[in-house]
Amino acid sequence: MSATDRHRQLLDAALTVFSRKGFKGTTTKEIAAAAGVAEAVIFQHFPSKEALYNAVLDTSMGDLVTEQDAEEIRNRMERGDDEGVFRMVILGILNHYRTKAAFQRVILFAALEGHEQGLNRLWEQKAPLFKHFQEYVEKRQREGALADGDPFALLVGIGGAAHHYGMITSIMNTTISNIPDEAIADQLTKILLDGIRKQGSAD
Secondary structure (H helix, E strand, O other), X not given: OOHHHHHHHHHHHHHHHHHHHOOOOOOHHHHHHHHOOOHHHHHHHOOOHHHHHHHHHHHHOXXXXXHHHHHHXXXXXXXXXXXXXXXXXXXXXXXXXXXXXXXXXXXXHHHHHOOHHHHHHHHHHHXXXXXXXXXXXXXXXXXXXXXXXXXXXXXXXXXXXXXXXXXXXXXXXXXXXOOOHHHHHHHHHHHHHHOOOOOOOOO
């Protein structure tokens, strides 16, 4: 096995073990066993468990949306297509859970363990994207298209709904419906934009 392939193998094995036991609960011996190598091999590629963990975060995090989708979101933002923008964000989050469930488990462990470095690395990567969406919400509020209120709270509502659905279906493996993600994204977007109260209903 080439050095590059071995490096990738160790990252994959580490991701699997970290996702099951967290950073604190994982030993390099367990990662080596999962990769089918001697423990010393790990330290030929990574100086410490912390370095291996950081490499797992950096390589597994990935983008919330593809570059093609990011371009489409930008186009929708320019047109003021709020429904299209938020729907694509929701679908991006759900797809992240479908394709990177192990990484999502690693982040949950980081939060439970209080592993600040792991959480900080996540925020450092996602902060520019979050700021971009916050600026969009603020612009649409100024234009009168979106209700007044804290843009952060609005984004938490959008992202939180998608994250929660992704968590219970991909991480908790709970089958709550057979509805495709596209249909779920449609419904969540409608709820978040229109609310759940029927038009004309009493307060």
